[in-house]
Amino acid sequence: MKPVATQLRTPWADEALNADSPLAQYPRPQRERDEWLCLNGTWDYAIRPSSSARLVNEYPPDSYDGRIRVPFALETVASGVTRELLPDETLFYRRLVELPPAWRARRVALNFEAVDYLAAVWVNGQLVGDHRGGYLPFSVELPKAERLEIVVGVRDPGPAGRQQYGKQSEKAPKDIWYTPTSGIWQTVWAEPLPANAITSVVATSYADLNGFTIIADTEQHCRIAVRVECPDGSEITVAGKPGEPIEVALPYIRPWTPDDPYLYRLEVSNGTDRVISWAGLRTVAIGRIPGARRFERPAILLNGKPLFVNAVLDQGYWPESGMTAPSDEALIFDLQQLKDLGYNGVRKHIKVESRRFYHHADRLGMLVLQDVVNGGRPRVGIPRSRIVMALDWQTRDKTRRGLAAAGRDSQQNRYEFEADMAAMIKLLRGHPSIVMWVIFNEGWGQYHTARLERRVRRLDPTRLIDPASGWFDQRGGDFRSRHRYVLKLQRPPRRDRRPFFLSEFGGFSLATEGHQWEGDGKFGYRFCADSASLGKALAKLYREQLIPLVRHGLRACVYTQLSDVEIEANGLFSYDRQVLKPDADLLRSLNAELDAAFDAALTRRK
Structure with a gap:
């Protein structure tokens, strides 16, 4: 090729x-x-x-x-x-x-x-x-x-x-x-x-948001000092040992949220080394909505308050530079544009991004739903995917036949996947913007789902988990996670009381002349003739199908996708980021209506 x-x-x-x-x-x-x-x-x-x-x-x-x-x-x-x-x-x-x-x-x-x-x-x-x-x-x-x-x-x-x-x-x-x-x-x-380097710094918020637990690792045993700059201009200095919890009680509380993404500046030193780090004061959990009926689906709670996660699928590809952003400003552009359009998050899809990306998400206030990079092989291809979406198939992911179907019959392959997954979580766990780990997507390389969910929970008990995004649900995780393209959006089964997460939907496509990749063919789930018809299709999808699902337990959604990627023409932006295909005011209006529907659902329970 x-x-x-x-x-x-x-x-x-x-x-x-x-x-x-x-x-x-x-x-x-x-x-x-x-x-x-x-x-x-x-x-x-x-x-x-x-x-x-x-x-x-x-x-x-x-x-x-x-x-x-x-x-x-x-x-x-x-x-x-x-x-x-x-x-x-x-x-x-x-x-x-x-x-x-x-x-x-x-x-x-x-x-x-x-x-x-x-x-x-x-x-x-x-x-x-x-x-x-x-x-x-x-x-x-x-x-x-x-x-x-x-x-x-x-x-x-x-x-x-x-x-x-x-x-x-x-x-x-x-x-x-x-x-x-x-x-x-x-x-x-x-x-x-230095002679004794600081090798990691991770701050975890207290459940009551009154402070942090900080763990810093060093190459050798020593005394560690942590200085925290507070929002009111004051400073707190505490000391401890490497690898042991250092408790920081905060006199002034300013939680991290998408609307106010405040970051505490940390200075960590040990006599020979000094590093600067950042921490956001935030918690994320699944919990009951205040005043909800007994059998109503719970919601995502950010800092103890219900939040609807309205995200966009972000593949992180660029025409001239592939998986590498052409500049730091390009990373900022993608996040800031989505925020300005009324979204509050991105699903970083099947990729670990540069560390600067996550720092920008932290400081700009964009939630990140982080995928584990897939290996193995897909269980089904595009032609059969509509059948899987329509019938909600299950699969056995622990049998010898199931492992072979997922390309996971090699013990070494499984070991490497799990080692990479653990290393990714360790690398990124200090970022407050990351609120969810997504282990498998659409059955690609999926195996031992329940066991791996338990492992991720042990590695990081502070975040939500979608262990089987889209297909082949194993009845675990924090969500009922579904993908839906082309077919009409459906309510989740009443017997399943997990929060409903529409983890991929939309994918409406528009080829933009002069801004289309030159490879053979075009791919999309539904093609529109022009920007106006794309806008009408989006408005119909949101107002007639998506927004009504909020009262039936929809708690998060991910629209596909941020930009075109190569032959895929289903981006909000063209691949070169030069054209926003739908009208910006329409997108802001639809996102505001989605937020209002969630707020109204909360208000009705008071």
């Missing part, structure tokens, strides 16, 4: 295509240090037939094929290459680096925010580390030297490997599957480390 060299450009394409150091903002806002060095920009690259069964046994090449722009995947226009990496090939990157003189006697970490899928790192000819997994950060320690030759080797088996691959297609993009992502696709950077 030859990737499409699209001519579509977002408003931020210039940074992706031309900046000396694209995406040069600090990449880890939840644990920020003063000193760092961005290594994004131009690297040498080479693609060679793999000569060893194991990547770490490869030898970096003597010569290179050309130049590649990091951190954009090999297949993207922004990389400057636009080439597929085959499963039997190895991609090499090389860059010569001179560290600041003050760093040369210190420990220095080389950090990779994401490399898909297998990575090995050589420095001055010596292997210094390797990593498996395409969506999570990893680090290696650099040797002490004045001049460093950094070489990164990458292999990517693609979806055929059944590892966590998200929405990447094994062949040409088709339907809801997209161009593969190979190689470095998030920021590469270096930082000097």
